[in-house]
Amino acid sequence: MTQTTLPPVPKTEPVSAPPRGISDRSRAERRLGWILAGPAFAVMLLVTAYPILQAVYYSLFHYRLTDPGNRAFIGLRNYGVILTDPLWWQSLLVTLFITVVTVAVELVLGFALALVMARALKSIRPFLRAAILIPYAVITVVSALAWKFAFGLTTGFVNSWFSWLPGVSTSTDWFGDKWTSLLVICLAEIWKTTPFISLLLLAGLAQVPEVLQEAAQVDGATWWQRMWRVTIPNMKAAIMVALLFRSLDAFRVFDSVFVMTAGANGTESVSFLAYRQTISRVEIGLGSAVSVLLFICVVLIAVGFIKGFKVDLSQARGE
Amino acid sequence: MAAGTLAACGSGNSGGTPTLTWYINPDSGGQAEIASRCTAAADGRYQIQVSQLPRDSPAQREQLVRRLAANDSSIDIMSLDPPYIPEFAQAGFLAPVPDDVAARVTEGVVQSSVEGSTWNDKLVAIPFWANTQLLWYRKSVASAAGLDMTQPVTWDQLITAAQSQHKLIGAQGKRSESLTVWLNALVESAGGHIIATNSDKPEQIKLGLDSEAGRRAAALMKKLADSGTGGPGFSTANEDTSATGFEGPDAGFMVNWPFVWPRALTAVKAGTLAQSVPDDYGWAVYPRVDANTPSAPPYGGINLTVSAFSPHVDLAYQATECITSDANQAYYFTTNGNPASSTAVYDDPDVLKVFPQAPVIRQSLEQAAPRPLTPFYSEVSGGIQRDYHPPASVVPDKTGQQASDLISAVLRGDQLL
Numbered sequence: 001m002t003q004t005t006l007p008p009v010p011k012t013e014p015v016s017a018p019p020r021g022i023s024d025r026s027r028a029e030r031r032l033g034w035i036l037a038g039p040a041f042a043v044m045l046l047v048t049a050y051p052i053l054q055a056v057y058y059s060l061f062h063y064r065l066t067d068p069g070n071r072a073f074i075g076l077r078n079y080g081v082i083l084t085d086p087l088w089w090q091s092l093l094v095t096l097f098i099t100v101v102t103v104a105v106e107l108v109l110g111f112a113l114a115l116v117m118a119r120a121l122k123s124i125r126p127f128l129r130a131a132i133l134i135p136y137a138v139i140t141v142v143s144a145l146a147w148k149f150a151f152g153l154t155t156g157f158v159n160s161w162f163s164w165l166p167g168v169s170t171s172t173d174w175f176g177d178k179w180t181s182l183l184v185i186c187l188a189e190i191w192k193t194t195p196f197i198s199l200l201l202l203a204g205l206a207q208v209p210e211v212l213q214e215a216a217q218v219d220g221a222t223w224w225q226r227m228w229r230v231t232i233p234n235m236k237a238a239i240m241v242a243l244l245f246r247s248l249d250a251f252r253v254f255d256s257v258f259v260m261t262a263g264a265n266g267t268e269s270v271s272f273l274a275y276r277q278t279i280s281r282v283e284i285g286l287g288s289a290v291s292v293l294l295f296i297c298v299v300l301i302a303v304g305f306i307k308g309f310k311v312d313l314s315q316a317r318g319e
Numbered sequence: 320m321a322a323g324t325l326a327a328c329g330s331g332n333s334g335g336t337p338t339l340t341w342y343i344n345p346d347s348g349g350q351a352e353i354a355s356r357c358t359a360a361a362d363g364r365y366q367i368q369v370s371q372l373p374r375d376s377p378a379q380r381e382q383l384v385r386r387l388a389a390n391d392s393s394i395d396i397m398s399l400d401p402p403y404i405p406e407f408a409q410a411g412f413l414a415p416v417p418d419d420v421a422a423r424v425t426e427g428v429v430q431s432s433v434e435g436s437t438w439n440d441k442l443v444a445i446p447f448w449a450n451t452q453l454l455w456y457r458k459s460v461a462s463a464a465g466l467d468m469t470q471p472v473t474w475d476q477l478i479t480a481a482q483s484q485h486k487l488i489g490a491q492g493k494r495s496e497s498l499t500v501w502l503n504a505l506v507e508s509a510g511g512h513i514i515a516t517n518s519d520k521p522e523q524i525k526l527g528l529d530s531e532a533g534r535r536a537a538a539l540m541k542k543l544a545d546s547g548t549g550g551p552g553f554s555t556a557n558e559d560t561s562a563t564g565f566e567g568p569d570a571g572f573m574v575n576w577p578f579v580w581p582r583a584l585t586a587v588k589a590g591t592l593a594q595s596v597p598d599d600y601g602w603a604v605y606p607r608v609d610a611n612t613p614s615a616p617p618y619g620g621i622n623l624t625v626s627a628f629s630p631h632v633d634l635a636y637q638a639t640e641c642i643t644s645d646a647n648q649a650y651y652f653t654t655n656g657n658p659a660s661s662t663a664v665y666d667d668p669d670v671l672k673v674f675p676q677a678p679v680i681r682q683s684l685e686q687a688a689p690r691p692l693t694p695f696y697s698e699v700s701g702g703i704q705r706d707y708h709p710p711a712s713v714v715p716d717k718t719g720q721q722a723s724d725l726i727s728a729v730l731r732g733d734q735l736l
Contacts, residue, residue, distance in 0.1 A: 062732060065388045066410035066694070085735045153552035154563050171551035176709065264494035264555075264708060273735065279381050281697055281736060282388070290735075 052295065059289035065282035078289035088273065088290075092297075095269045097182065099250040102189045106246060107239070109190070110197030117198065118205045136195035144259035147188040151175070178265040185256045185267065193249065197242045204238020205231070244305040248298055270294050337631050339367045339395040339638050342383065344621060345374050349655035350398065350642075357641040365634045367396075376400035377496060377697070387412040387626060395629040396639060398621045399444065401435035402690045402700070407624060408443040409519060409694035414625045414632040416442050424643060431618040431687040432660035438692065439519075443624070445639040448651060449660035450619035451605075451683040452504070452574050453676060458601045460486050460571040471614070473607045474505075474539050477572050481548040486571025489561030490543060492553040494708040499690060499700040500617045501574070502707055505536035507615035507688035508608040513699065514691040521695050521730035528703075528719035535608060537707070537715040544711035554709035566592055574605060576619065577680055581656040581673075602676045604683050618687035620660065652677075658684070701736045702726035 022030070059078055063071045082088045113132055120128050135143065149155045151174040162168045174180045208231050216226045232239070254271035261267045263276070274294055278287025343350040354367040361367075372379040380403045386394060387407070399407065407413050416424075421442040425433050428446045436444035454472070461468050464480035481488050491497035506513055511532025516525035527533060543549055548571070550556070550564060558575055562582055565573045573579070583600065586592035605616035623642060625635040641647070645667075648659035653673040658680045664670055665681040674680070691699050706722035707713055728734035 066384060066406055066412075068388070081733060082735060087735045153555070154560060173552045173555055176552065176554045262494065276701070276736060279385075280377065280701070282384055283732075286732070286735070 052292075055288040055291050055295075057288075058284050059292050061285040063283070063285040065284055074285070078286050079293070081286065082289055082293060087268070088270075088293075090266060091268045091270050091273045094182070094267060095251055095253065095271075098186060098189065098253050098269065099247055101186050102193070102250050103243060103246050105186075105190050106194045106197045107243065109194045110242070111201050113194065113198035114201035114205055117202050132198060133195045135192050136199075138192065140192060140255040141259060143192045144188055144256040147184060147191070147256075148175075148260045151184050175261055176265070178267060181261045181265055181267045185253075185260055188256050188260070189250065189253065193246060196249075197246055200242035200245070201235070201238060204235040204242075207238065208234040240305065240309050244302065247301055247305070251298060251301060252294070270297070336363055337365050337634055339365050339629075339631055339635055340393055341367050341369050341396040341398070341638075341642075342372050342394055343369045343398045344372055344376070344379055344400075346657070347655045349651045349657065352654075353642050353647045353651065356647065357638055360641055361638070365631065365638060367638055372398070375496070376403070380406075380697075383407075384410075384412075387628065390628045392626075392628045392630055394626045395631055395635045396642075397624045397626065398447070399624050401444075401618070401620065401622055402692075402696045404436065404444050404622060404624065405438045405692050406694040406696060408438040412624075412627055413443050414627045414629065414635070416445070416625075417636060420445070420636050420640065424640065427662050428660050429662060429681070429684040429687075431684050431689060432620065432622070435618060435620075435689045435692075436622045444622035445624070445636075445643055446660040447623050447639075447643050448620045448648065448657040449684050449687075450576050450617075450658060451680060451687045452500075452576055452617045452619075453679060453683060454603045454606050455489075455565060455573040455575055455579060456601045456603065457486070457565075457570050457572070457599050459599055460484050461601060468601055468603050471604065471607050471610075473610050474543070477606055478543060478546050478548055481571045482546060484571060485569075486548070487550045487564060487569045488543060488548045488571060489556070489565050489573030489575060490549060490553070491557055491561060491574075492544065492549055492708070492710045493555050493557045493560075494704045495557060496700060496704075497557050498708060498710075499703050500619070502536060502540065502703055503688070503690045504574075504605060504615060504617045505539055505608060506532050508605070508612070509533075509535040510609075510612060511536070512691070513703070514693060517691075517693060519694065521698075521732075524693065524695065524727075524730055526699075526723040526726055528723045530719070533719040534715050537713050537718050539608060540707065540710045541713040541715055544709070544713070549710070554711065566596055577658055577674065577676060578656045580676060602679055604679060604686065613686055615688035616683045616686055618684070618689045620657070660684075695730055698729050698736060699726055702729055705736070 060073060060075060061071055062074045062077075117125065117129055117132065138146075151158050153159070153171070153173050158174070159168060159170045159172050163170055172180075174184050212230050212234065213226060216230050221229065252271050253269045254275065257263060257267055257269045257272050258275070263272050268276075270290070271294065274287055274290040277283050277290055281287070341350070341354055351369050354369050358366040372382060379400065383394070383397055383399070384406075387410070404413075424445045425442060429449055431451070432446040432449040433442070435449075436442055436446050454477075456466075456468060458468075461480065464484050466472060466476060466480050477488055491501055503513055506527070509532035511530050512527045514524060515527030515530070516523070518524050544553060550569070552560060556564070558578075561573050561575050562579045564570060565575070565579060566583060566586065580597070580600070583592060583597040587594050587597060605614040607614045623639045625632055625639065629635050643661070645659075645661050645663050648661050649664045649667045649670055651657050652659050652664060652670050656674075658674075658677075659665065659670075662681065665677045671677050690696070693699060702722055702725045706718055706725060725734065729736045
């Protein structure tokens, strides 16, 4: 059996397309579009483009907030310092590790939850959705603190509840080691953001044409075959969008690291590194350069997803 | 400094009485009470309102630095942790202390508190309350181990005693400011200094971690971590964790600030701790590194600074004199557990009643050594926390050199922190 998807709809070539150019009506619509979206676009530029450009500008200076008199232009030296520092590469690896692990686990769990939500009885569906969404409504700092207390040596219940597991005892210090710290950080992230992925996937599930499922069923396909050959291929766009959004989000992980370990035992993320330079050390130049590099990483992830996996964002919206 | 020229704008005036805004570190309400007492005493010359800063001192500094760098005129008085005072003074954030005020507020004040308020040989802050760590011990454990606590004890003795009794030593091994506090006390007690040659210029600062005293301090840190007497959560233990542990059944010894005493008494009142526990508490001056050299206990606390951008510098300095009066310091000591910087307060019978440790605290403050006084304290402390954590990973012959190299590179701008 091969994968079964509906043939792509030729979006850009309507059957009755006018020869060339745009009609008065489309022009008017386009203008209306700009009038409606223009103010938001301008505000976006102001609040995002301006700080980004300012960070790029500051990153070329040696600039300490408590010593503005000695501000000096040093070109790309800050970037040289960062890229030759093992701490940057270690933070980058830790961030990538957290991103890959959390997004992979969230995708599987989120898909399962989306299936549960889609198949649940109509009467309990609203309650189920609300219950699944609760972790996503919790502020990240609060969730990080809750997980920290749960695993804490003096405050937590995890050690006493799970002491039957090998390697866990009442004196296990989860935040005293790199990998156990990262495990708790990942668990907290997964708990909190799985609902987000499951919501996006639920929207994707709703788009799988029922007619294909029925046809496959008539052909004698098992549940598992329908899942792999019909459901998932038809949800590719939704899955890719969910992965993209979560990867971008996960790559900027800060709160959980800040609250749980403050970067101890080599658990520093790239965002935390930027925070340490800019806010703690008030080295605006160096910190801006870290932020710019973080921004470039995020852009690379986005471009990589869109080009590499051919994600069509508009398709995910069902256009 | 820019005080005079920038003094025209900002800050509230309500009904003709200038309002001074005092940024305080969170406490048990003592500073707010002192603010209202001083407002009443000012008789309409000024009124003080308090504004609360974040809980830990690095976060307090972060908020204040950013505001002052933007010339925020809404800050008049600040409660500042002593290690950050040189940075604020060097950056021009502090209004100069008038000579007459300086003379009055340093009279009868413990030496470490005056040192912690001084930068480049000038008083730049008003000593308020002075904290110091004591050696807390369980009398039952010390006597079972055969330790004579009327005599000074060493870290080595403590580790041996704790091991023999299968009890714990509460020390702060967490990667945070408390780790720097501990290392500094060990280095100073061994006769060295974290900063050997100080300077305003970051590249000229020479570190003293790779010295005999530095190696001795690192070796003790490592010994305690390896002995297992720090407990299972040693590398994540802060002052609160240590205090909780000291109230538990495995407690033997602990180095910690005096807040642990009212904390235990409050727990007894709340019914969560047996009276026999604080009854078993003993206290002494901080342990020695070498048996024949007096220890240099940690010095902390809060000193008051006046913002250079305050429109009411004169009134603010008048207010600081009121806030730091002996009566207010005694009140703060007895109600909030924060020891006074004024020596006279230690003779107050009320203080002695609430804090039987007062004479030891006073002695400890006279011996105490401040953390490195430098405008680049965050870099120095951050570098130490990176290389000396977890304490079990410390290599006495190497870590000092490593940390010195890291901090020097960070100060030169060649490395991230």
